[in-house]
Amino acid sequence: MLSTIIVDDEPIVIDIIRKIVSQNLLELNIVGHALNLDDAKKLINKYRPTVLLLDVEVGNRESFELVKDLDYPHEKIFLSSNREYAYNAFMHNAAGFVLKPFNKEELINTLTAALAKIKSNSQLPEPAGGQKASKDFIAVSSFDSYEIIKLNELMYCTAEGKYTHFKLKNGRKILSSRHLGAYSNLLEHNKSFFRVSRSHIINFDFVIRIIKKDGLQCELSDGTIVSVSRRKALEFNNYIRLEDYS
Template structure:
């Protein structure tokens, strides 16, 4: 993960660079002690993470970030003054750390930042896969599911249904196996083809190819005999989906 450091106190700059050097997934690609230099280098380097002091000798970084595009970067503000916290958060800062920098605090903030960045990259890759398959009228055929131990590539047609529970999603497959991933169901709802999958409940997304029966009391039966609930709010959606089968 590429890092740019904006800090005008040389001792603190050296301390930050030493701390960053100890974190294996971070790489410093540039640094500056003044707004003028950073204004040129940050747009050119496009760092994934910016560690920024707020008050510098030739201005403040809030003004800098209002002038340049930092939408592709995550920002951790580092300052000796806590009165800037609200302004930093309103700007969309990922974290706000006070000087003197504590190693544990910086490690925790950069770790969260790295995990968020990796998740965004994974999501983008999934979307690119889906977009590639959709070109020319074709449909996505496979999806990558990242569990705690591994990433498994499965055929979409092998998914019976997905179940959400407290921020996790379990994929139930036609071979009887299941895969637990630490992502919410809504993200997969956007990736899976809507002409095949229907959100029948807040916690369930079902592959319509395996639906065998709809019960008026609010259940879908699938080919393995399991029953999946249909919420009152989703009843009309499910009935419309069934009519199109």
Template structure:
């Protein structure tokens, strides 16, 4: 293990940065934080400036995700090693295709963090740990984490009936007939939902096809049914191809 590892944390949530910083300080004292970043533009600048050994990279940041940031990094000597830190399990394979050193799920566990930092020292970009990927995906939670005005919620995508745009927010209509307002616009949210289950039907709505019961081409309407509850939504033929 190197005497000192220079690192940068990139995450759009300051709370997540603070939490990971404390974990590193308490469990990986040889890791020295050069900077922390809460947006992708700052991340690209600081990584190019400091040329860290290791970057702890969130995947969902702002108008660019963590993969976009990695592509924009301009190494002067060698590319930094990337450890993706995210609440979403579905990016695991894509992360390793991007030559990630490791992939940690939020909330990060102390033992997993220590293991990932230790792995950095002996990592080879030509050695992809497929067994670890399979183990990771196998134990990963099925819920997605969404920010709200007061914190965050964890939601299983299968329980979302449909999503409705509300300016810079989106309202989730859930299978238990509850509603949740999250701090994502519909476009950002839709990019995080399973593409084989959800369809964007208009500027204002995305639906879970699991609940789709009828499409009226003449009226450009979709009928969704959740138990005894039914809802009719208008769709745009330019967006939703029925």
């Protein structure tokens, strides 16, 4: 089952959504709800839910601020009585936008579409023995299409807000409309890729040198320098079997 949270400042709306989900969408497990964004943030940190159902206007704030820095794979559906928020919702990579007051069929259809998207983007489970599964390509969602990138041509990925930049060995750059966290597990199932920080995933096949300066830095074959964050240093050490670099 997919963990799900509901964020809305109207308890009656939360109750309606709970009832619709429990009767029609058994794949979703509602692990909690919040009436304000502070409580919603606590729920997200605790459960890292796969599906987020979010009223846009919660109190005097907007739930867009809640999701802008989420760095793990998830799908979000925004709800609002103001259709003008629809554009902003999809700019935040929403799986759907539901106009209030909504009917049961509309909510079910939107959630069903989100479930289909989750299944299509689902990661392969890690096989027994600790070996990472290997896949030789990744489908990258751009604004109007899916780009198919061969992993042996992908040098690194860089987060930029809610978008991700992909740099290929031929110099081509691809901008994805999804955040880096959406690709992290997919790439790291391939043993050549390592997430060195919150903002970078590198393909170690293109690393030509590791620089011991202010921690660790990786120099790639195109001259790009990428720093390893301090919180990832030990894991990185183990990944390439480095001795103490301090």
